[in-house]
Amino acid sequence: xxxxxxxxxxxxxxxxxxxxxxxxxxxxxxxxxxxxxxxxxxxxxxxxxxxxxxxxxxxxxxxxxxxxxxxxxxxxxxxxxxxxxxxxxxxxxxxxxxxxxxxxxxxxxxxxxxxxxxxxxxxxxxxxxxxxxxxxxxxxxxxxxxxxxxxxxxxxxxxxxxxxxxxxxxxxxxxxxxxxxxxxxxxxxxxxxxxxxxxxxxxxxxxxxxxxxxxxxxxxxxxxxxxxxxxxxxxxxxxxxxxxxxxxxxxxxxxxxxxxxxxxxxxxxxxxxxxxxxxxxxxxx
Amino acid sequence: xxxxxxxxxxxxxxxxxxxxxxxxxxxxxxxxxxxxxxxxxxxxxxxxxxxxxxxxxxxxxxxxxxxxxxxxxxxxxxxxxxxxxxxxxxxxxxxxxxxxxxxxxxxxxxxxxxxxxxxxxxxxxxxxxxxxxxxxxxxxxxxxxxxxxxxxxxxxxxxxxxxxxxxxxxxxxxxxxxxxxxxxxxxxxxxxxxxxxxxxxxxxxxxxxxxxxxxxxxxxxxxxxxxxxxxxxxxxxxxxxxxxxxxxxxxxxxxxxxxxxxxxxxxxxxxxxxxxxxxxxxxxxxxxxxxxxxxxxxxxxxxxxxxxxxxxxxxxxxxxxxxxxxxxxxxxxxxxxxxxxxxxxxxxxxxxxxxxxxxxxxx
Numbered sequence: 001x002x003x004x005x006x007x008x009x010x011x012x013x014x015x016x017x018x019x020x021x022x023x024x025x026x027x028x029x030x031x032x033x034x035x036x037x038x039x040x041x042x043x044x045x046x047x048x049x050x051x052x053x054x055x056x057x058x059x060x061x062x063x064x065x066x067x068x069x070x071x072x073x074x075x076x077x078x079x080x081x082x083x084x085x086x087x088x089x090x091x092x093x094x095x096x097x098x099x100x101x102x103x104x105x106x107x108x109x110x111x112x113x114x115x116x117x118x119x120x121x122x123x124x125x126x127x128x129x130x131x132x133x134x135x136x137x138x139x140x141x142x143x144x145x146x147x148x149x150x151x152x153x154x155x156x157x158x159x160x161x162x163x164x165x166x167x168x169x170x171x172x173x174x175x176x177x178x179x180x181x182x183x184x185x186x187x188x189x190x191x192x193x194x195x196x197x198x199x200x201x202x203x204x205x206x207x208x209x210x211x212x213x214x215x216x217x218x219x220x221x222x223x224x225x226x227x228x229x230x231x232x233x234x235x236x237x238x239x240x241x242x243x244x245x246x247x248x249x250x251x252x253x254x255x256x257x258x259x260x261x262x263x264x265x266x267x268x269x270x271x272x273x274x275x276x277x278x279x280x281x282x283x284x285x
Numbered sequence: 286x287x288x289x290x291x292x293x294x295x296x297x298x299x300x301x302x303x304x305x306x307x308x309x310x311x312x313x314x315x316x317x318x319x320x321x322x323x324x325x326x327x328x329x330x331x332x333x334x335x336x337x338x339x340x341x342x343x344x345x346x347x348x349x350x351x352x353x354x355x356x357x358x359x360x361x362x363x364x365x366x367x368x369x370x371x372x373x374x375x376x377x378x379x380x381x382x383x384x385x386x387x388x389x390x391x392x393x394x395x396x397x398x399x400x401x402x403x404x405x406x407x408x409x410x411x412x413x414x415x416x417x418x419x420x421x422x423x424x425x426x427x428x429x430x431x432x433x434x435x436x437x438x439x440x441x442x443x444x445x446x447x448x449x450x451x452x453x454x455x456x457x458x459x460x461x462x463x464x465x466x467x468x469x470x471x472x473x474x475x476x477x478x479x480x481x482x483x484x485x486x487x488x489x490x491x492x493x494x495x496x497x498x499x500x501x502x503x504x505x506x507x508x509x510x511x512x513x514x515x516x517x518x519x520x521x522x523x524x525x526x527x528x529x530x531x532x533x534x535x536x537x538x539x540x541x542x543x544x545x546x547x548x549x550x551x552x553x554x555x556x557x558x559x560x561x562x563x564x565x566x567x568x569x570x571x572x573x574x575x576x577x578x579x580x581x582x583x584x585x586x587x588x589x590x591x592x593x594x595x596x597x598x599x600x601x602x603x604x605x606x607x608x609x610x611x612x613x614x615x616x617x618x619x620x621x622x623x624x625x626x627x628x629x630x631x632x633x634x635x636x637x638x639x640x641x642x643x644x645x646x647x648x
Contacts, residue, residue, distance in 0.1 A: 028613055143617075156530060157531070158530075
């Protein structure tokens, strides 16, 4: 789930307003965008990129694609994901928020059967500073992203951006940013992202930006305890009341499940340094 | 969206799952008349809360007179913040055994999960804590449907299949029958039912969207809902306007870390980033707010657009409250220039410093 400059990327929903805006940003940054998808504009060229009717068509004509980024509204997201999975992409970045949960489960089942990795839903995407990015992160803002050695995992795009900015301010760059998403059922979990960064040669330390809700951080305790690289974490939501969805569909504390205290305890017992404010992340490194 | 028992049971009935004969009543006379027809019955408060029995919202009655008294006692009752306005009067069953059955979205397996237990009547947390060995968990491959053969009794398996179909059909997050009872004379009956439908799927569930339970919202939360904004009212006095769920929660955390208390959660990330103007109006409409922190960190959400909305609203509403800004990310230069020129305020370079200033100003 670390996006590389050579990866052949297609953009689903590329001709829309946001799709166009971010495709141009990704292209300018160096992401190898080989095609866009819009069935109504197949055969045309948009922002200098050929448009196909489907990811399957793109894969066939281009001799394969590696990844797809979806700028697709919730009601159409399942069909778009099924198209990308059938086309053989190995990485599918699902930016869409508010996809019906049953569609998300169907998406995950189809991806698992085909060996495709989904990042998201409701992710801000992936950034490899100096190489490529796939999603809606300000990779091109040099005050936020610079090539370096810190791997950042974040459920939130906005908070992930702030933490990356604090890192750069403190003189650190990033080896990779992995936005895992704010939904409750994610294709890429904290554990998956930790394993990728532990294996990544360019990553020397890891920052885990978590939030209340679910038990992903708790479930990662065993993985964290065996990691060779140091991990610093900030968990958002300490001041949030229980029983309410705090913006993200996944950010809700039910009873003691998903609470700040439970996550902090699990991470600290695994040897992770948990800090109280985003600015303290860089100091702890 | 949660559903009350009566609406959930209508759906069970349509799905071919047996439920007791019953009548929905709005006053004591209707309840009395229902009991004179049904005989020994349960009079049950209709609120979307699992704590009805413990709160005294369910009573067993034998006569019209008892029904009238029970209805008078229960109607108007406050249960978990919901005022009781309707009663379901249901004929009592001859129960041989209480069971538990549910289908839910399982976050860990990212797939539907069927739960079944012979320890019905207790809630799921109690069963998990006290009789975990009684709980059968059956993960479902959503592409293929449930495989139940050999795992459940035949009649239970049939009922669970119907439950699963209803779960799919309604885009449910949770569909729970508890207790599911085996009758002395044989056969199964769904005595109570809980249904939660995925809010994100309501666009394709128009029939359901109109029959769900009313939500507990404050006036401001209702106003925010109409504007399409995620707003939660909180007891503190530092107003919060930020983008993105993670950053907004963090802003609240840092307020507490600095010794203050947030007055609200309000985020205008994602597609809502063009709604800063209405959002600021909401923050200001809370009379407890003594200072405001505006914290933007733009990725998808452009800070220049959000700052523009705030500036517009500020010039229109002319509030006398102190406001503090921290603005970073996409569109930062334009946003900072706008705040300097139009509001004559200097955004803080570090979010923590802006929050600290807002907390101090509220004291």
